Amino acid sequence: MNRQTLGMLQIIAAAVCWGALGFFGTMLNRAGFDGIQIAMLRILIAALILLAAFPYFRPLLRSINRRQVPVLVAQSLIGVLGMSLLYFIAITRVGSALAVALLYTSPAWSLLFSRILLGEAITPKAALLTAVAVSGVALTMSGGIRLDLLGIIIGLGSGICYALYGVLGKAAMSGVQPMAVLFTSIVVSGLVLLPFPATHQTFRQLAAAEPHIWLTAVSLSFIGTLSAFTLFIKGLEKMPAARAAVFTVIEPFTAVLLAATLLGEQLSLPQYLGVLLIIAAAALNAGGRRKPSVAAQGKAV
Template identity: 65%
Template sequence: MDKQTVGMLQVVAGAVCWGSLGVLGAALNRLSFEGAEVAALRIVIAAALLLAALPYFRPYLRGLTLRQLPMLAVQSFIGMLGMSLLYFAAVARVGSSLAVALLYTAPVWSLIFARVLLGEGITRGQAVLTVVAAAGVGLTMTGGAAVDAVGIAAGLGSGICYALYGVLGKRAMAGNPPMRVFFTSIGCSALVLLLMPDTWQAFGKLLGQAWPAWLSALALALVGTVAAFALFVKGLEKMPAARASVFTVFEPLTAVLLAALLLGERLGGLQYAGVVLIVAAAVLNALPRRALR
């Protein structure tokens, strides 16, 4: 098996792992955990796992200076903490399928923020994709009583945070290897969460739960966070980033499939069409820029 094929499989596996976040979060919602509590369990347990693997991360942390910490911390608070809190709030209110579709508006927000913050241009093709994604969001809101505005806003907010994570990452990555950025993203957010009452309440609830809750919480951190990022980064080492981005389409597809099979979530026809438009816009946006002129 050639190197690029291995890289592709690793990226796909990482996307599938990320796709499990919604259904795992929804499973915890059904066990009385709120969205903020699910986010706290994910990040704090992931931080504990990273500390357990500190000998592996230590080489990546060498050379980290106080001057680099502010940008890494901002990226963590927006892209990891903010995205997780809003995403799991959306999962709790509108379900895993719609939440991941709204999260996947991130590439469109990235275009906007790259223009505003980094001065990058937007082609006509990319502008069209922005309109397509916006139409997709509109279609996801056709579920009547099944969809609430707060859940939609939380889902869009998670996409905005995720986009900022990537845009700010261009600056944070300057002089910082990906594994260092990942470690500080989890670590800084976990430190903030340990100061919040919701975190201790979440772990207090977890202590009184049976093994399905423990398994879901551990899978959130291990499968949906640590393994997902590690697989994606390893895949990026073997193939161009633009091509790798196309294969992240398996994230929303996995989320929708798992939600249907394991949670019995069903969307309306127009809502499924909206999901397709959002995902299509994201995939086309990942293609080489010359294809979008």
């Protein structure tokens, strides 16, 4: 197996792991955990695993200089904590299929924030793809069993946080080891959550749950976060970032497939069309890049 083929398989495996987040989140929701609690479990269990491996991360953390710390903290609070909270709340309200599609409006938001914060020009192609993504969102709101306007707004908020994670870090993360970014993002978010009484209540609730619920919570963090990011970074080392970004679009396909086959989620035909438009816009946006993308640089969630 050549290097690029191995890299492609690693990127695809990472996308499948990320796509499974909705499945694990829905299973925990059905076990009595709300969206905020699921986000807490994901972040804090991942933080504990990372802290246990601190000797490995310690030399990597030296790649961060003091001037980068404020932006990395902002990335953590917005792109990891904010995105996770909004994404899992959206899953509990509109289901994992629509939630992941709304998360994947992030390229459109990246376009807007890159213009506002970084002064990057908006090309005609980028504007067209944004229009396609917006049309997809409109179709997801066209009816169906689980239409929830607030849930859709929350899902769009997760896409905004996801976009800001990459935009904020485009310059600040220059020269920083990607695994160091993962460590700081997760651990900082975990430290923010730790003092809240709701966090302690969530873990008491988990301790009283059946063993298979513990396994689901650990899988949420280990498979859906840590394994996914590690596979993505290893794959990214073997191929251009633009090509790698195309394969990550398998993530929403995985989420929709799991939602339909294992969770029994049903969408209307217009909603399925809307999901496909959002995914297509994200794929074309990734496929047209010639430089390392914001998503490829900032994918740590």
